[in-house]
Amino acid sequence: xxxxxxxxxxxxxxxxPFVLALYFAAAxxxxxxxxxxxxxxxxxxxxxxxxxxxxxxxxxxxxVAGALAxxxxxxxLTRVRRARVREKAAYEERSRIARELxxxxxxxxxxxxxxxxxxxxxxxxxxxxxxxxxxxxxxTASRELRxxxxxxxxxxxxxxxxxxxxxxxxxxxxxxxxDNRNGDLDADLDDDVPEVGWAGxxxxxxxxxxxxxxxPGAEVDVRVERRxxxxxxxxxSGHGLRGMRKRAESAGGTCVAGPSEDGxxxxxxxxx
Numbered sequence: 001x002x003x004x005x006x007x008x009x010x011x012x013x014x015x016x017p018f019v020l021a022l023y024f025a026a027a028x029x030x031x032x033x034x035x036x037x038x039x040x041x042x043x044x045x046x047x048x049x050x051x052x053x054x055x056x057x058x059x060x061x062x063x064v065a066g067a068l069a070x071x072x073x074x075x076x077l078t079r080v081r082r083a084r085v086r087e088k089a090a091y092e093e094r095s096r097i098a099r100e101l102x103x104x105x106x107x108x109x110x111x112x113x114x115x116x117x118x119x120x121x122x123x124x125x126x127x128x129x130x131x132x133x134x135x136x137x138x139x140t141a142s143r144e145l146r147x148x149x150x151x152x153x154x155x156x157x158x159x160x161x162x163x164x165x166x167x168x169x170x171x172x173x174x175x176x177x178x179d180n181r182n183g184d185l186d187a188d189l190d191d192d193v194p195e196v197g198w199a200g201x202x203x204x205x206x207x208x209x210x211x212x213x214x215x216p217g218a219e220v221d222v223r224v225e226r227r228x229x230x231x232x233x234x235x236x237s238g239h240g241l242r243g244m245r246k247r248a249e250s251a252g253g254t255c256v257a258g259p260s261e262d263g264x265x266x267x268x269x270x271x272x
Contacts, residue, residue: 019071026075027082034075038068099247101145103202107209108141111168114212118172133170140167161204165222168208175208179224196270199251200224200233203244207235207266226272233268236260244268 018041026034042065046056112134119130165177204222211220221236230253244266248255253270 019068022068022071023075023078026072027078028075029079031072031076031079034072038065038072041068100202103206103209105141105145107205108137108144110209110212111137114172133172136167136170161201161222161224164201164205164208168212168220173208173212174219175222176220177222177224196231196251196253196272199247199253200231200268200270203247203255203266203268204233204235206244211235229272231270231272233266233270235266 018037022034022037025031025037042061045064046061115130115133115137119127162177162179165175169175208220208222221234223232223234223236225232225234244257245255248268248270251270253268255266255268257266259265
């Protein structure tokens with residue numbers, strides 16, 4: 001710019017590239033570089049004015065310096081806004097993983113606890129059956145922990161409610177699964193939006209966990225119905241938790257839990 005003006009050329013759009021460079025430097029976190037560039041611009045342009053034998057107009061100097069300062073400030077504000085967006089995304093991801101870990105670990109520990117107590121007390125269960133159920137619950141918990149810690153969402157690893165119910169049933173809980181499309185053990189949400197499928201899976205998992213923990217011996221009925229634009233999930237004789245409602249709302253759905261004719265019911269509707 002100093003060279004441009006020293007040649008006596010008329011003013012025009014020549015400051016635009018320099019202004020953009022200042023803005024992007026500040027937005028990229030190079031605040032000192034941007035400030036040094038702005039200061040150098042003011043000094044050099046006024047040096048050209050002196051070399052041309054003209055008088056320095058301090059009001060113009062202040063206007064140019066102020067304009068460049070505003071550009072640097074805008075770049076800095078952009079950097080701060082981007083940083084906050086990244087921090088928010090990281091916080092939400094940490095919260096999601098924490099919920100996944102909590103739901104998975106709590107569920108499998110509850111199953112392991114029930115089986116261990118049954119084996120110790122000898123309540124109508126052979127030790128080898130209890131140990132097998134404990135082994136399967138431990139194996140599944142380890143796999144889900146790896147997925148959650150790695151924030152994995154492998155398309156081939158679908159959230160299968162049928163497999164979840166089968167594991168709980170193997171632990172000695174009387175669970176029935178009814179699905180209006182696939183039948184008993186094939187109920188899954190793998191063709192739905194991933195977030196919705198996993199939200200539904202975790203809600204059923206948490207309801208079954210609470211049924212195992214708070215209603216031992218109770219019959220649990222899990223129903224999955226696919227309606228137009230919705231997936232309806234009902235778990236009867238489970239116990240509702242605030243985490244279920246929050247998880248359903250995060251997926252754009254609703255979760256209602258409360259007393260039913262046969263005990264306690266959790267009903268969920270999720271968008272498809």
